[in-house]
Amino acid sequence: MVKKAKSFVPVVAVLNMKGGVGKTTICSNVSLSVFENKEVGTLLIDLDPQFNLTQGLLKRADYDKYKAASKTIFSAMEPRSEVGLFDVATSTQPPPKSEDLRHSFFYLTDMPSKEFDIIPGDFQLVKYSLMDDNAKLKGVKDRFLKFLRQCKSSYDTIFIDCNPSSSFLTLCALHAATHILVPVRPDRFSILGLEILSEFIDQLPTLSPKPQLLILLNGVSRGGRDAVAASVEAELRAHPRFGPRTLKALMPQSEAFRARTDYTGFAIDRKGRWQKQIGAELTAIANELAGKLGL
């Protein structure tokens, strides 16, 4: 692994408290396009207990091996132990390094010095939504943030796939992030959701400096917007706070992005007539996003 000398490493939390808006789809496909177009070492972190990002990208047999060896994000939160569901393990030992946990997508690249890796997710993270011992949880968050700081020395950028709804894990992602990428479906309540998220970030007392909000419209029909989608997009782009934060590039509604139980991998690698078109569309998003991230 090539160590970096660069000082600023953008950490992008793909976040929206709303479920099903395309966080996971965007996290995998947009980050891959950033990696390929900008040739930047890229790490994905699956911080959703449902671990859909991992399930979409890793074959079951591979995941089972990582899980059996404790090579998942859970090891960045707690050392291996026998503690129960309502307790957390602590240790004076430092957290693992990214190379101890990562899965590398070697096949994707002919850039030997740049890596595209994922820290696999883990359903065990669900325990943090059952706990209310803040002192214990603080230890978990501190360990995760330490892990993340170490990752920054090995990659040019990091993308974190977050769970929907607000939780302890959302706080971990917010404290790690330099940018929040919010996927927004062009429907009637999306701007309300953005206002709540933005207020939450503004008012979170422990969050300093505040991560920058970036908005990506997802699921936009290529064949012309319906009336609701067109008016929501117009309202968003004219919004004094959110308009300037909304990417001009759009994530289209496409069969290529639809999750399928019989397919593991990135949309761009799926055989289909859409390949060239989504390649160009993802490149447009990646270039605009990379510009905002300073990559």
Ligand SMILES: Nc1ncnc2c1ncn2[C@@H]1O[C@H](COP(=O)(O)OP(=O)(O)OP(=O)(O)O)[C@@H](O)[C@H]1O
């Ligand atoms: N642009 C798109 N075109 C077609 N299908 C899409 C698109 N974006 C997302 N989907 C589909 O919508 C569903 C939800 O997407 P995804 O899992 O990415 O959302 P999410 O925000 O991560 O959901 P959750 O809140 O459950 O984590 C999936 O079946 C996905 O394949």
Ligand SMILES: [Mg+2]
């Ligand atoms: Mg998801």
